Amino acid sequence: MTQIDRSAVEQALASYQDPYLKTDLLSSGCLRSLQIDGNRVTAELVLGYAANNIVNGIGEMLKVAVENVAGVDSAAITVRWEVPAAPAQGSIPALANVKNIIAVASGKGGVGKSTTAVNLALALAGEGARVGVLDADIYGPSMGMMLGVPSGTRPQVRDEKFFVPPHAHGLQVMTMAFLADDNTPLAWRGPMVSGALMQLLTQSAWDDLDYLVIDMPPGTGDIQLTLAQKVPVTGAVIVTTPQDIALLDARRGIEMFGKVNIPVLGVVENMAVHICSNCGHAEHLFGEGGGERLSDEYGVDLLASMPLSMMIREQADGGKPTVIAEPECQISMIYQDMARHVGARIAARAGQSAMPDISISED
Numbered sequence: 001m002t003q004i005d006r007s008a009v010e011q012a013l014a015s016y017q018d019p020y021l022k023t024d025l026l027s028s029g030c031l032r033s034l035q036i037d038g039n040r041v042t043a044e045l046v047l048g049y050a051a052n053n054i055v056n057g058i059g060e061m062l063k064v065a066v067e068n069v070a071g072v073d074s075a076a077i078t079v080r081w082e083v084p085a086a087p088a089q090g091s092i093p094a095l096a097n098v099k100n101i102i103a104v105a106s107g108k109g110g111v112g113k114s115t116t117a118v119n120l121a122l123a124l125a126g127e128g129a130r131v132g133v134l135d136a137d138i139y140g141p142s143m144g145m146m147l148g149v150p151s152g153t154r155p156q157v158r159d160e161k162f163f164v165p166p167h168a169h170g171l172q173v174m175t176m177a178f179l180a181d182d183n184t185p186l187a188w189r190g191p192m193v194s195g196a197l198m199q200l201l202t203q204s205a206w207d208d209l210d211y212l213v214i215d216m217p218p219g220t221g222d223i224q225l226t227l228a229q230k231v232p233v234t235g236a237v238i239v240t241t242p243q244d245i246a247l248l249d250a251r252r253g254i255e256m257f258g259k260v261n262i263p264v265l266g267v268v269e270n271m272a273v274h275i276c277s278n279c280g281h282a283e284h285l286f287g288e289g290g291g292e293r294l295s296d297e298y299g300v301d302l303l304a305s306m307p308l309s310m311m312i313r314e315q316a317d318g319g320k321p322t323v324i325a326e327p328e329c330q331i332s333m334i335y336q337d338m339a340r341h342v343g344a345r346i347a348a349r350a351g352q353s354a355m356p357d358i359s360i361s362e363d
């Protein structure tokens with residue numbers, strides 16, 4: 001019987017480069033256990049980001065790689081995921097029952113921030129994560145509408161103290177719209193808005209969330225700054241269109257988060273390219289490569305480049321965003337890919353490389 005060389009097995013496990021963690025699964029500390037029992041190898045690997053759609057594929061690939069190692073008759077490779085809680089900025093304490101808060105922001109209004117936030121949240125849930133959304137955009141709360149929450153919905157109150165977030169498409173949803181009536185945006189001023197947001201955030205009975213996605217109001221005014229200083233945010237996702245002016249505003253957004261020590265997880269370029277539904281021709285309506293230049297300049301990831309698509313608009317505006325309306329379509333695939341990138345950036349922040357306990361045994 002050929003003796004199995006443990007380092008050869010490790011090398012085989014390290015042959016897969018994870019495109020989200022940007023490294024192999026051994027260097028990123030994902031290996032939880034490795035057992036060699038005669039001619040049989042058993043290994044368990046744990047990713048730090050929600051990844052239901054890819055774990056089986058990775059497991060299959062690693063099984064083939066390990067079974068090619070001399071002396072291995074069979075390999076049982078389990079790949080699963082667990083979302084760690086990454087630290088927030090400064091000394092702001094974490095929120096009970098919420099592991100990570102993702103702020104989705106844009107420098108400028110109308111670039112598709114809410115559409116991106118809602119599809120990101122659904123895509124994270126599509127990977128199996130427990131996800132909540134909070135619409136902090138008091139001046140134009142649209143998340144409820146995009147998630148098909150009937151207008152006039154109010155959260156239930158528990159123990160005269162906590163809002164219980166209504167559920168929509170598997171997400172726990174809280175929005176400023178629950179507290180507002182049609183006249184609110186005119187009547188409320190900065191401090192009231194910040195107070196209401198803090199109340200929604202801290203007095204909601206969030207039910208064990210891996211990720212809470214906050215749709216921020218557009219711009220970089222005082223309100224953003226106040227929120228950024230009080231809310232324990234794991235990281236920000238900046239949404240921009242490739243237009244120069246939107247990019248200028250996005251720069252300000254990135255710099256603002258830098259000033260308050262909130263890491264920018266990456267940039268999403270929205271409405272980047274229009275694909276003609278008749279001939280399939282791709283046109284860069286707002287210029288090409290802007291998101292890439294921006295991410296290069298600031299050393300952050302370009303998380304996704306979303307096309308300008310009638311489907312995205314119609315489905316989000318109709319209360320059933322693309323990720324759930326057509327989960328198998330190309331656009332949903334890009335949103336899922338974006339969600340895994342966001343999750344992996346958070347896992348990296350949580351210091352996944354701070355190695356977990358590994359048990360390695362050879363018989």
Ligand SMILES: Nc1ncnc2c1ncn2[C@@H]1O[C@H](COP(=O)(O)OP(=O)(O)OP(=O)(O)O)[C@@H](O)[C@H]1O
Pocket residue numbers: 106108109110111112113114115116137140142218270271306307308309310312313314316317
């Ligand atoms: N990739 C896209 N393709 C086509 N339409 C889009 C796309 N992204 C967003 N939209 C549409 O653009 C409009 C504005 O989007 P959205 O409300 O998400 O922007 P926003 O940046 O959150 O705006 P606001 O500043 O008002 O909060 C919506 O009608 C939405 O459906």
